[in-house]
Amino acid sequence: EWDMAESETQLMLSVGLIEKDVNADTLWVWCYPSVSAELRDVLLRKCCLTLDSLVLHTFVFGQYYRTWYYISTVDVQEPTVLKKVTHFSVVITAKDFNPEKYAAFSRVLCRMYVKHGNPVKIMEGYIAVLTKGICQSDENGSFLIRDYDVRKAYLAGSIKDVVSQFGMETIILYTALMLKKRIVIYHPRVEALLEFTRALPALAWHRKDWSILHPYVHLEDRELESLRSCTGYVAGFVDPEVTNRSDLFDVFVNLPDSEITISQHAKEAMAMGxxxxxxxxxxxxxxxxxxxxxxxxxxxxxxxxxxxxxxxxxxxxxxxxxxxxxxxxxxxxxxxxxxxxxxxxxxxxxxxxx
Structure with missing residues (x-):
């Protein structure tokens, strides 16, 4: 048996901390070992704490130039050692797609931070997983990297849900995926996007390629450049403005209205028979x-x-x-x-x- 824990742990790239304080300022306060300024901008944008209306997204994930990010956010409840902090997010970046694994791990790190109010504890937990594949703490729950097989992550989305919403039109999504076309999905709620988009690559299971998945993209130049660097993709947007961006898609899915549109320029490639x-x-x-x-x-x-x-x-x-x-x-x-x-x-x- 080759040492899975070792290869698994080398997939993690960094851990970071974003805080919202009592003055409603949101800041990137700490990270280990490091995160580029450019990626930090993206992560601050993804983190719900920077939004004006504080809709709390307890967990979001996505990718930027092949770096996956996983963000768990906590509403700090009294009493706590974190006196000046109202909310915080733990951000993990990694090379692999595995939302369940990083959701579980970041939750453990969040609990440590709530208890100790010290980023050093987050770093210790992170290093423990990095070196031993396990992070144990009696009161904060333990996390074992071995419990999270990547196949499980690939199978976690529901094709049945996709088909129950779109019926025969699912063939459009299948065809687009098989031909490596650009699929854009719109929904105002990020959770709905994450759930729907992650299921789609399974329609082309023979490729087992989740690198095409960009579940949470903003209409922002750098992010769109990251998207355009891919031949085909499945990209999710919460901004309704994306409807008018036919330069970004061959197939457009309006999730709330259950509508799929093939853009004019892709009609020929997507002809159905x-x-x-x-x-x-x-x-x-x-x-x-x-x-x-x-x-x-x-x-x-x-x-x-x-x-x-x-x-x-x-x-x-x-x-x-x-x-x-x-x-x-x-x-x-x-x-x-x-x-x-x-x-x-x-x-x-x-x-x-x-």
Missing amino acids: KLHKEIGHFIVQSAEDTDRADVQVIKDISVKTKEILNNLVSLAEEGQDAKLTLEMLKQRHFPPATENFLFRLAAAEQLLKI
Whole structure:
């Protein structure tokens, strides 16, 4: 058994502390080992303490240029050693996507800070996990890194919920993900965004790629640059203004209204045909089966995807260096929408001969 704890712990990058004081000032007060000024700006923006209306988001997460951040926020209750602090947030940055792991860990760190009012305690807890993969304290609960498998994090979103909201239109999301398109989701409540967006990469389970997930983005230049550095993505916004930013999306999901729109420039790439209808029915059927858990639905869709990909690969193998050409596809006389989809899918899967 290789030492999982060691490789796991090397995924953590930093821990930081943001406080809101009795004068309603929000400040970045401490971090270990360090966080760049640029990332700090982003984290302050993500932290709900900087919002005028204090809606308390107990936990949010997202990424910025491949650095994941996890923020737990606490409303400080009397009596406490933290005399001048009304609220605070513990911010962990890491290389991996695992919200449950970092939510649990940051909660333990929050409890330590409430009790001792000293960031050194946060640092000690952080270093304990960094070196031993475990952070134990009798009164503040303990945290064991081993308990949080990344597969669990991938499976925590609910495809069944997505399908129950969008039905047959789920095929649009599936197609967009398979073709590595840009999906933007709008909802005014960040919690709803986090829950919905994190489920979507599971529709393309064969890639197990959650780096496409940007669940909480602000319409701010640097953040949009970070987004644009990705080929395809699933991005969540709380700002309704994003509706008018068709430069950012191929597919737009208005979550409160349950509406999915394909933008004008992506219409051709996203043309739907018989194959899409068939896959769409298949997804809906699997998701609506009350006996099937989310994991099984994801598996069903994955098996279906594998079939399509295997067919593509077998077509490619007839060609030179196992690559596919449009000519080879044309010889099969697929319906136009199917041919279009398969050609673009082959490109997304790097099976095309250029």
